[in-house]
Amino acid sequence: MHPLLEKKGFILDVDGVIGRGEKPIPPAVEAVNRLISMGKKVVFVSNNSTRSRKIYMQRFKEFGVEVTEDQMFLTTYVTATYIKQNYGKSKVFTTGEPGLVEELKLAGHEIVDYDEAEILVVGSNRQISFEILTKALRMCLDRDKIYVATNPDKIFPSEDGPVPGTGMIIGALYWMTDRMPDCICGKPGKVIMQQALDHLQLKADEVVVVGDQIDVDVLAGKNIGAPTLLVLSGVTTKQNLSRMIEKFKVKPDYVLDDLSQLFSA
Numbered sequence: 476m477h478p479l480l481e482k483k484g485f486i487l488d489v490d491g492v493i494g495r496g497e498k499p500i501p502p503a504v505e506a507v508n509r510l511i512s513m514g515k516k517v518v519f520v521s522n523n524s525t526r527s528r529k530i531y532m533q534r535f536k537e538f539g540v541e542v543t544e545d546q547m548f549l550t551t552y553v554t555a556t557y558i559k560q561n562y563g564k565s566k567v568f569t570t571g572e573p574g575l576v577e578e579l580k581l582a583g584h585e586i587v588d589y590d591e592a593e594i595l596v597v598g599s600n601r602q603i604s605f606e607i608l609t610k611a612l613r614m615c616l617d618r619d620k621i622y623v624a625t626n627p628d629k630i631f632p633s634e635d636g637p638v639p640g641t642g643m644i645i646g647a648l649y650w651m652t653d654r655m656p657d658c659i660c661g662k663p664g665k666v667i668m669q670q671a672l673d674h675l676q677l678k679a680d681e682v683v684v685v686g687d688q689i690d691v692d693v694l695a696g697k698n699i700g701a702p703t704l705l706v707l708s709g710v711t712t713k714q715n716l717s718r719m720i721e722k723f724k725v726k727p728d729y730v731l732d733d734l735s736q737l738f739s740a
């Protein structure tokens with residue numbers, strides 16, 4: 476039996492672990508369902524900043540994974556929760572898409588224009604405009620405004636090649652104002668991981684953090700002191716593994732071809 480099967484909790488990345496874009500990775504999906512049926516506590520953590528949990532549930536249904544919304548930690552939800560926990564229900568202006576707006580509202584925040592807002596929430600937006608960037612810029616220039624970003628991803632590996640991540644907005648604002656977010660909620664930061672641990676009611680050494688990216692998932696695990704499993708079913712491959720470890724100077728505790736190898740290795 477694989478030693479990681481002794482862990483009580485599994486904190487799993489989504490893209491590159493149980494699916495690639497819209498397509499599931501069937502053996503990995505089966506492995507997740509097997510973990511759940513063994514009584515393991517499973518949560519998903521994703522840096523996705525454009526979808527609400529409600530929208531994301533549909534993908535999980537199509538993949539065939541048996542989970543509920545409260546097992547899902549997307550940076551849309553995580554950011555809305557972080558703001559509520561730290562600043563209470565707030566007036567926010569966001570650069571983000573409807574999925575982020577939905578989670579902000581569900582958490583009790585009020586979506587307002589930039590001149591009324593207390594908090595700037597930067598999330599990815601595939602229709603970002605000059606107008607939205609202008610408003611975000613003006614909030615950034617005001618040091619009394621709190622600036623929170625969903626996730627730090629510079630580039631997102633889409634099915635037909637790399638596309639800009641939330642970093643396109645963080646980067647533009649930084650170049651214009653020399654200001655970085657007061658908090659970035661997604662991986663490899665601690666906010667998303669801590670929310671997942673709190674939900675599981677487990678300590679870091681009782682879980683394993685699973686993902687396909689060394690500088691995102693493995694680093695997120697290291698940052699909370701949890702053991703890490705890198706799967707080679709996404710961004711990191713057998714071919715680039717050693718180069719990636721060297722580049723990011725972070726080493727996963729375990730490496731498997733995909734999640735199903737937990738049950739065969």
Ligand SMILES: [Mg+2]
Pocket residue numbers: 488489490491492686687688709
């Ligand atoms: Mg991934």
